[in-house]
Amino acid sequence: MAAFELNGRNVTVDAEPDTPLLYVLRDGLKLNAAKYGCGLGQCGACTVMVNGEAVFSCLTPVSMIEGKRVTTLEGLGTALAPGKLQQAFIDEQAAQCGYCIPGMMMRAAALLAKTPHPTDAQIREAMQPNLCRCGTHMRILRAVKRASE
Amino acid sequence: MKRREFLARSGALVVSFALPRATAQEGGGAGSSNLPGSLAKAPALDAWIRVGANGSITVFTGKAELGQGIKTALLQIAAEELDVAFAALTIVTADTARTANEGYTAGSNSLKDSGVAIRNAAAQVRALLVAQAAKRLGAGADSLHTADGAVVSGDGKRIPYAELVDGLDLHVEAAPMSTFKDPKQYRVVSRPVARVDIPAKVSGGAAYVQDLRLPGMVHARVVRPPSYGATLAAVDEAGAAPFGAKVVRDGSFLAVVAPREWSAIKAMRALERSARWDERARLPDIAHLADAVLGLPAEDMVVEDHHAAAPGSARTLEATFTRHYQVHGSIGPSCAVAWMKDDGLTIWSHTQGVYPDRQAIAEMLGLPPARIRMIHAEGSGCYGHNGADDAAADAALIATRLPGTPVRVQWMREQEHAWEPFGPAMVTKVRAALDGSGRIVDWDYGVWSNSHSTRPGPAGSLLAAQHGAKAFAPPRQKVSKSADGLGDRNSVPLYSIPNLHVVHHFLPDMPVRVSALRSLGAYMNVFSIESFMDELAAAAGADPVEFRLSHLEDARGRDVVQAAARRFGWPRGGSAPAGHGYGFAFARYKNHAAYCAVAVEVAWDAERSRARVLRAAAAVDSGQVVNPDGLRNQLEGAILQSASWTLFEKVSFDRQRIRSTDWSTYPILRFDGVPEKVEIEILDRPGAPYLGSGECGQGPAAAAIANAVARASGKRLRDIPFRG
Numbered sequence A: 001m002a003a004f005e006l007n008g009r010n011v012t013v014d015a016e017p018d019t020p021l022l023y024v025l026r027d028g029l030k031l032n033a034a035k036y037g038c039g040l041g042q043c044g045a046c047t048v049m050v051n052g053e054a055v056f057s058c059l060t061p062v063s064m065i066e067g068k069r070v071t072t073l074e075g076l077g078t079a080l081a082p083g084k085l086q087q088a089f090i091d092e093q094a095a096q097c098g099y100c101i102p103g104m105m106m107r108a109a110a111l112l113a114k115t116p117h118p119t120d121a122q123i124r125e126a127m128q129p130n131l132c133r134c135g136t137h138m139r140i141l142r143a144v145k146r147a148s149e
Numbered sequence B: 001m002k003r004r005e006f007l008a009r010s011g012a013l014v015v016s017f018a019l020p021r022a023t024a025q026e027g028g029g030a031g032s033s034n035l036p037g038s039l040a041k042a043p044a045l046d047a048w049i050r051v052g053a054n055g056s057i058t059v060f061t062g063k064a065e066l067g068q069g070i071k072t073a074l075l076q077i078a079a080e081e082l083d084v085a086f087a088a089l090t091i092v093t094a095d096t097a098r099t100a101n102e103g104y105t106a107g108s109n110s111l112k113d114s115g116v117a118i119r120n121a122a123a124q125v126r127a128l129l130v131a132q133a134a135k136r137l138g139a140g141a142d143s144l145h146t147a148d149g150a151v152v153s154g155d156g157k158r159i160p161y162a163e164l165v166d167g168l169d170l171h172v173e174a175a176p177m178s179t180f181k182d183p184k185q186y187r188v189v190s191r192p193v194a195r196v197d198i199p200a201k202v203s204g205g206a207a208y209v210q211d212l213r214l215p216g217m218v219h220a221r222v223v224r225p226p227s228y229g230a231t232l233a234a235v236d237e238a239g240a241a242p243f244g245a246k247v248v249r250d251g252s253f254l255a256v257v258a259p260r261e262w263s264a265i266k267a268m269r270a271l272e273r274s275a276r277w278d279e280r281a282r283l284p285d286i287a288h289l290a291d292a293v294l295g296l297p298a299e300d301m302v303v304e305d306h307h308a309a310a311p312g313s314a315r316t317l318e319a320t321f322t323r324h325y326q327v328h329g330s331i332g333p334s335c336a337v338a339w340m341k342d343d344g345l346t347i348w349s350h351t352q353g354v355y356p357d358r359q360a361i362a363e364m365l366g367l368p369p370a371r372i373r374m375i376h377a378e379g380s381g382c383y384g385h386n387g388a389d390d391a392a393a394d395a396a397l398i399a400t401r402l403p404g405t406p407v408r409v410q411w412m413r414e415q416e417h418a419w420e421p422f423g424p425a426m427v428t429k430v431r432a433a434l435d436g437s438g439r440i441v442d443w444d445y446g447v448w449s450n451s452h453s454t455r456p457g458p459a460g461s462l463l464a465a466q467h468g469a470k471a472f473a474p475p476r477q478k479v480s481k482s483a484d485g486l487g488d489r490n491s492v493p494l495y496s497i498p499n500l501h502v503v504h505h506f507l508p509d510m511p512v513r514v515s516a517l518r519s520l521g522a523y524m525n526v527f528s529i530e531s532f533m534d535e536l537a538a539a540a541g542a543d544p545v546e547f548r549l550s551h552l553e554d555a556r557g558r559d560v561v562q563a564a565a566r567r568f569g570w571p572r573g574g575s576a577p578a579g580h581g582y583g584f585a586f587a588r589y590k591n592h593a594a595y596c597a598v599a600v601e602v603a604w605d606a607e608r609s610r611a612r613v614l615r616a617a618a619a620v621d622s623g624q625v626v627n628p629d630g631l632r633n634q635l636e637g638a639i640l641q642s643a644s645w646t647l648f649e650k651v652s653f654d655r656q657r658i659r660s661t662d663w664s665t666y667p668i669l670r671f672d673g674v675p676e677k678v679e680i681e682i683l684d685r686p687g688a689p690y691l692g693s694g695e696c697g698q699g700p701a702a703a704a705i706a707n708a709v710a711r712a713s714g715k716r717l718r719d720i721p722f723r724g
Helices: A021-028 A084-091 A101-114 A122-125 A139-146 B003-009 B011-018 B022-026 B070-082 B109-136 B237-243 B261-274 B284-292 B354-365 B388-401 B412-418 B463-467 B522-540 B544-550 B555-568 B628-648 B698-713
Strands: A004-008 A008-011 A046-050 A053-056 A070-072 B049-051 B058-059 B089-092 B145-147 B150-152 B157-161 B219-225 B231-232 B248-249 B251-257 B277-279 B299-306 B313-323 B335-341 B342-347 B372-376 B407-410 B426-435 B442-450 B497-504 B580-588 B593-603 B609-621 B677-682
Touching: A008 B313, A021 B003, A021 B261, A046 A101, A053 B049, A070 B313, A084 A101, A084 A139, A084 B354, A101 A139, A122 A139, A139 B628, B003 B299, B011 B284, B049 B109, B049 B354, B049 B609, B058 B157, B058 B593, B070 B089, B070 B628, B089 B412, B089 B555, B109 B145, B109 B157, B219 B261, B219 B388, B231 B426, B237 B251, B237 B261, B248 B335, B248 B388, B251 B354, B251 B388, B251 B426, B284 B313, B284 B426, B284 B442, B299 B388, B313 B522, B335 B388, B342 B354, B342 B388, B354 B463, B372 B555, B388 B463, B407 B580, B426 B522, B522 B544, B522 B628, B522 B698, B544 B555, B555 B677, B580 B698, B609 B698, B628 B677, B628 B698
Parallel strands: A004 A070, B058 B089, B219 B407, B342 B372, B442 B497, B609 B677
Antiparallel strands: A004 A008, A046 A053, A046 A070, B049 B058, B145 B150, B150 B157, B219 B251, B231 B277, B248 B251, B299 B497, B313 B426, B335 B342, B335 B407, B426 B442, B580 B593, B593 B609
């Protein structure tokens, strides 16, 4: 069993302590946004925020987040009522296949939480751990910038 | 016998005779009738457009959303010709129970195939609605027009489509000709309409097959062999039990199934540890790639051969180019869900071809295809034939062992990296002669390559079928000539050259598993041709852009070259600041699809022998533009992806096993390598046919980078990837 705060509400999950947070979110809590990409912390598709920091949920055992505050993309808004960052990604049409985008957005959300008005160089540096294969990088950078304005 | 009757009576024969199989597989070529686009394959109007009793309109396509924005583009086309609001339409994509068989969503053919079919169907449905209204009003159809989902009479009387549904029969064969809206009247097509799939993707909606959760669904993982052709000698199946997992074994196909995903992963790892395999693979010596490729037996096919009188040659140049095996590298490894029920098997897959993949799976399972329904559900971007079809086959095979239970198979990262069919290694050799005035008078070119399409089709193209007890053999590939080409795609330069000889040295033996990767042979052929054009320009003392223009007669091609040069700010002579280089390249994809020219600026790090692309400017002519922002998105992506392939990417292996199994052993572009600026200029051609454009940037971007590096560093890099 593990208990933590997820997108502003308390949840208790029944999972083996070594279960990566990613599988707790997807398999246990039926959330879609955090994605399996590599399971190795190399691509960032699984990125979520834990206590305001961007983490690879594929590498974070659920036992490590006991009592912590987890934010996933679902916590930023909905398709009908998108949050500011989500709206920026829609405005910039910053997706092709979109599979990497939730991780990109959570990486960006963690940056903006600490640095509300980042420079272009700061955005690039912050996004470095996350991979996009479609080549949507220019739009992702613009969307993060837009969300900071 | 009239031609039409002959076609009707022997259609199947004509299709298989007229179309080389490889072309048919890539979704190209013409159909069996004179109907435009995919209407030839599915002539009934209601195969494409249906109007519900309440007036709701649904568009159907046999093509799949791969992240290229095809849903949005097809909806735009339908909304435009139907004269309804874009938001009022819904779309159903590739599903063997609901949509036409449009083969594969590949080869940048979706607008040419499905877009043309939907445009014609929509225009004809609109005409039928007008005819209904004319009957109702007792007015001539000519006196009526349509606007925003209604037929409007000359005196302003408005009849919504919903009121015209009664008695409307769309189950009729489409006519060969349609009356289209004048492109000048377009309100939806040629506008940057926001993609319909993006809101769910940025908010955690169920957007992918990975997000499909069916009642009682279990999680499966496949234990793949360590190398091609390895057979399972022994495994301790009891090792799965501590994780509550069941084992499914069929010959050397080994999988585990558990209620929880993490348990399935742990069970898979346990079986991996205990499995013993007999390995037999003999992979080529990758340290000598050109020798390995050229050493394979070849079947030669002349692609082009023409000769004309020309001035004598003053100077001859030659060069050899190589390209390593490269992965599709989908960020999300392949995934599928299959559910065996009494009434048949249903499979959800991010396959590019629900019909052909179903055919292969049916053969593997010994089931009639009609017992299988295959539904496309989006996956991570594929850029060609990745593990999608194989994952679907895995899920199908496992599901038949667990009747009544939905089975979700998710490949692991190392499985996608090691088992997807790679883009083939290639070698090209070119020799060309310049006359005394610096014009090309002779061009001799050879391309050595495996097939670029080993898609299903036959069961033997699927890993589960190869590894299963029946051990289906991968089909032997044959060389064939087609309008689109495979390894020979874009092997003929578009330039005017009086003497030209191009040969495809087709390599049927495939020591490494390969198939279609975005743009197939065009990437390597355009890289080679356009790199060599710069070498020739330098030898002729000519500006690279002017040198190309002086050999290019095609007016649209010239426009694209000039537009890219202008947008980039190409200086005559192409000189860049110290340490930087400008490079240019151009091609018309397949020599009959979109025109694309790319100019780049690179910075050269001499110490590390590394290039970074600082900016790119491209121009594209894809005929009538449907969604300019979608086209820009595709082109931006093509340039960045091609930069990644060209600068960084190669599959590594020893003589037995694939060794690049993750993003550290197979690095790709990250944000630190992303340009500062990428600009795309679109040359719209209102009313002109759609020209496939999703793949047109791969080759030009690669060559532009090589040319920029050569000018920045003095080093001509002919071997992809440039990182060595």
